[in-house]
Amino acid sequence: MMGMLSNRLASSFLSSYKLCSKAESTLRAGDILQLRRTFTIEDVVEYSRVSSDTNPLHLDTDCAQNAGFEDRLVHGMLVASLFPRIISSHFPGAVYVSQNLQFRQPVYVGDEVVAEVQAMNIRAFKKNHLVTFSTRCLKKDNVLALDGEATAILPSLIKQ
């Protein structure tokens, strides 16, 4: 019963979020995929709840400012979630193998960021494709907030 409910919950959520198909093209080394997003305090509170990470730097303005920040910080791992989100939205069924992350500048609640992943190396892996991506996230004025590298197994190189 619980399983049925859970499946319905997941399915209804999934169908409500299905992305529109765009013109198909094949991923090549050098290709860049981007996503622009602004994390709100509601996002940060929701992420705090699901991760149970209630570090006051994310939720308490005074605490963040006393620690020398301008405002509350978006959790670094929430910012980093943009990378697998970009990859899986274009390549549904992608499986993450690795991710390195260097947090270079704080991302504050309300900051607009542009996350981008660039395919660096693509090779055959069994019946799939093992792709290494350079990953980075930029704030206003192209300030680098976060960078690193990700590796994922893609079932297909056709971009959705």
Next chain:
Amino acid sequence: MMGMLSNRLASSFLSSYKLCSKAESTLRAGDILQLRRTFTIEDVVEYSRVSSDTNPLHLDTDCAQNAGFEDRLVHGMLVASLFPRIISSHFPGAVYVSQNLQFRQPVYVGDEVVAEVQAMNIRAFKKNHLVTFSTRCLKKDNVLALDGEATAILPSLIKQ
């Protein structure tokens, strides 16, 4: 007005989650901090919503099984969120500097995992402490699901 509402939302959430103080002790190299958690489908749906990562492997049992998995996968970055959560719960105000992640085995919805961070190197950094942690996450029978290394700046080495 929106700011006030947002602050209230964050504060009320923060106070409801305040951790009980335990006996204080000082972090030393070699110390291990652990957390046990089982991610439910509700967690995965909530994380999908806040991250906008709706990869069907996380939400659709048939899709996950057709791709060769036993069940729906917990997002790797949600599993990885356990590491900063452990660190910040013991050291509120901790700031993440880096995290490397190797996803070695799938974590399925309903799997109990034990995440652990071990302090490897501790050095002074301005008025704070720069600590390198070995990070790993184990499934049943001590199967390694995820490992890597994290670096964080801690305002204090006193464990909460």
